[in-house]
Amino acid sequence: MNDYYATLGVAKGASAEDIKLAYRRASRAHHPDIVGHTPAAEEEFKRINAAFEVLSDPKKRELYDLGVDPLAPGGGAAGGAGANPFGGFSASFAGFGDVFEAMFNAAAGGSAGQAGPLSRSSRGRDQLERISIELKEAVFGVAKEITYSTYLTCGGCGGSCCAPGTAPQTCSACRGRGVRERLVRSLLGTVRTMDPCRQCQGFGNIIASPCPECSGQGRVRGLTSVEVQIPAGVDSGNRLRMTGRGEAGPAGGPPADLYIEFKVKRHPDFVRDGDDLVATLPIPMTAAALGAAIVVETLDGPREVGIRPGSQPGAVITLEGLGVGRLNQKTRGDLLVHLDVQVPTDLDDSQRELLRRLALERHEERPEARLASTGGVFSRLKDKLTGR
Numbered sequence: 001m002n003d004y005y006a007t008l009g010v011a012k013g014a015s016a017e018d019i020k021l022a023y024r025r026a027s028r029a030h031h032p033d034i035v036g037h038t039p040a041a042e043e044e045f046k047r048i049n050a051a052f053e054v055l056s057d058p059k060k061r062e063l064y065d066l067g068v069d070p071l072a073p074g075g076g077a078a079g080g081a082g083a084n085p086f087g088g089f090s091a092s093f094a095g096f097g098d099v100f101e102a103m104f105n106a107a108a109g110g111s112a113g114q115a116g117p118l119s120r121s122s123r124g125r126d127q128l129e130r131i132s133i134e135l136k137e138a139v140f141g142v143a144k145e146i147t148y149s150t151y152l153t154c155g156g157c158g159g160s161c162c163a164p165g166t167a168p169q170t171c172s173a174c175r176g177r178g179v180r181e182r183l184v185r186s187l188l189g190t191v192r193t194m195d196p197c198r199q200c201q202g203f204g205n206i207i208a209s210p211c212p213e214c215s216g217q218g219r220v221r222g223l224t225s226v227e228v229q230i231p232a233g234v235d236s237g238n239r240l241r242m243t244g245r246g247e248a249g250p251a252g253g254p255p256a257d258l259y260i261e262f263k264v265k266r267h268p269d270f271v272r273d274g275d276d277l278v279a280t281l282p283i284p285m286t287a288a289a290l291g292a293a294i295v296v297e298t299l300d301g302p303r304e305v306g307i308r309p310g311s312q313p314g315a316v317i318t319l320e321g322l323g324v325g326r327l328n329q330k331t332r333g334d335l336l337v338h339l340d341v342q343v344p345t346d347l348d349d350s351q352r353e354l355l356r357r358l359a360l361e362r363h364e365e366r367p368e369a370r371l372a373s374t375g376g377v378f379s380r381l382k383d384k385l386t387g388r
């Protein structure tokens, strides 16, 4: 049986302030960082924290004073503190129902420890909305209006739950306290337990004329919209939190947060690779050999790609700063253009003759070459583009 008062070295009637001071003193004096990390020191430090956890919480302290250790595993009925000088053994026979009831009440809203009634209002729940955006919107950022379904504070009653012109009535059964007291005789002696008032469900008041618009819930399901500034650089799976844009709480409770999760759609021409964009540019064999300047359409509009003479298939040309905006930065990634050198398949007679003369000139009419095992840049490029 833990004697929490003794652990902190305070009297049973000690004030909250005394308990706080005693805890500070004890935890400083026994901190393992100060006295060394021995098992005994760790144990003692744990005991001090447990004592403070129980005695600093009015609900737990009241339960403890009734003879129930709120920290005992399995909801167990540990022996009482000073007031009940029974051993833990005999105490465990004490009316289990009462002990459990007392603990349950404590867990179910603190009516065992607090005389106050439960509040009808609570914070709403957080909400997640998923939206799809274009790649271009992810690259540059965009402002979007999003419409979604959620709980909204009832316009009819403003969250009070009462029909216009009416107000909640104080519960006559508990006189507004929300709890009813019972005295139960047990082996521990007479134990005072608090039950939630059945007439008002512990709220202490009764809504006699519920608001017809929300059936007395104080909130209604409805559509609302919000303007979202989507920053440049968002990627699929990123979430943006919009504080206070989630569900309104019941009975005028504060609204929760809205999370917006993005999915970036595929683009027919560009693949995203982190902050970079990747694209393939098919060019004629002759342009690769002779060099060329080709104007292509990028997400920033037309841009010239300079192809050096003798460019190889799979060569990458970097267009700096034409990639994806970096989240929360002013900079952008690059656009990587992979050259796809196209070999003509539709030669006419005179073109075939021209190529044959070229081959002759370059002594390539009977090329000599060896097989090699390397995959080459092009197969790697394909793997990258298909995400394998």
Ligand SMILES: [Zn+2]
Pocket (backbone or CB within 6 Å): 154, 155, 156, 157, 158, 159, 161, 162, 211, 212, 213, 214, 215, 216, 217, 218, 219
């Ligand atoms: Zn209403």
Ligand SMILES: [Zn+2]
Pocket (backbone or CB within 6 Å): 171, 172, 173, 174, 175, 176, 177, 178, 179, 197, 198, 199, 200, 201, 202, 203, 204, 205
């Ligand atoms: Zn009541």
